[in-house]
Amino acid sequence: MSTSTNAPPADPQPIKPAISEINKPFWDGCRAHKLMAQRCTHCQEPRYPVAAVCPNCLSTGYEWRELSGRGELFSYIIVHRGYHPYWAQRVPYNVAFIELEEGLRMFSNIVGTPNEELRVGQKVKVAYEERSADLVVPVFEVVKEALD
């Protein structure tokens, strides 16, 4: 198969995690639309970021549990500068810092709400975005207030 050297540059690839034995269940979970987190089988502490050792009790034993996927927008930023080709095509884009019900915090993106309407403290729930054939990323949607 030949490729033309004059072809326009392809859409830059999304930035991917480095999949290892340790974090594979998290990313496999995303593909199945489940937000998974480790829980230490020694001290029972839920943990994120994914890690081989419990930073609380130093045990290496853990199990995977599905999280509620509900949380709060703890803080957020709107990036206007392209630090990477993939993201440069998406400026301005938001980065959200989410606090999950289980007390874990993670970076993500908010989808479905214009950046100007984001507010610290908004209730959010997890959603999933397929960024490439082998990458499904957890993102969050703002939960609309129920009408009384």
Place this chain on the structure above:
Amino acid sequence: MAWRKASICGVGQSRQGKLPEETPVTLAAEALRNALEDSGIHKSEIDGLMTLPGTASPEAAKNYLVLGERLGINPRFTGSLVMGGATAGACVELAAMAVQNGMAKVVACIFADTARTAGNKFGAAAGGEDTWAVWGMLGNAANSALGMRRHMALYGTRSDQLGWIAVTCRRHAAMNPNAVMREPITLEDHQKSRLIVDPLHMLDCCLISDGAVCILVTSPERARDCRKKPVAILGMGQGHTMENLRTRDWWYLPHQAQCIAAAYKMAGVGAADIDVAQLYDNFTVAVLFWLEHAGFCKTGEAGPYVEGGTRIALGGDGVPINTAGGNLSESYMQGWLHMVEGVRQVRGECGPRQVTDAEICLVTGRGMTLNTASAMILGQ
């Protein structure tokens, strides 16, 4: 009782700005020559070497080997520390402890970089295998912007209040012949400068610079015989939050308050005793947080505190900060010039930007993914 077991006896810097004809080694040599001249110490007396590897030094943590060889220093005590903007303080602290314990007589602490010429954008991401870049959390501005947003939400802090920090530091830089950016700016310039990472504008961000700095640390006895008035280290402190995501108030950088409290305690001083402060300013919001951490104002009140600039400006009614212009306007030497300015203020040699009766100066640094911090109290 203040610590006073080591002193800073010489400071020097290279030219700053864009210096494409220079390398980190030639700049380091320039800074070292100037520090030796400043102190009157001969190079042969240097028996300690602490360094922060610049972004343009590929040898990274082996930087002390490269600088030792190129600058002709065979030390009894050495090492390179990689703690971002907290490293200047951390190097001087380690040097001071080495001197106190007789492991070195004169320690040269050196930082040299050609980040400007190398085109470094400081756009890396944290997070390891699950890199935060998956969600576009890239670059140093992002971490600081995240904290600012939450401060805004909790306390009503505003972008235009940050503007006063940028405007004031530029005014101070205008009085510093060594500063890279001396053209005055207005609050309107700040507000109209393009957004980099909202809520931070371009004029909230520090410069990126080529240059080098050298700080010489020795015993109080040796310092007394040097060319300039010795500056005593009254107190030192460090604080670190390694677990960014696991620490609920990481965004507020509690370790910064801890490192200042430790330095105050060691020096036997409090916020009310500080005559002038050199607060690490990779972004304007850094100053906002330091003002609260240092106890110059209460938690959440730094926005109104900096408004109008009078409390942070030279000749104002508060503690003047970043009297040489800081990372925002003097040069981005990762906080090393903050230490130099602290020394010069305490010596009383700052000319038009000299703080009257500056006896005690607070110098702070912070770095990496906002998880390292150092503080020092310098005095006469």
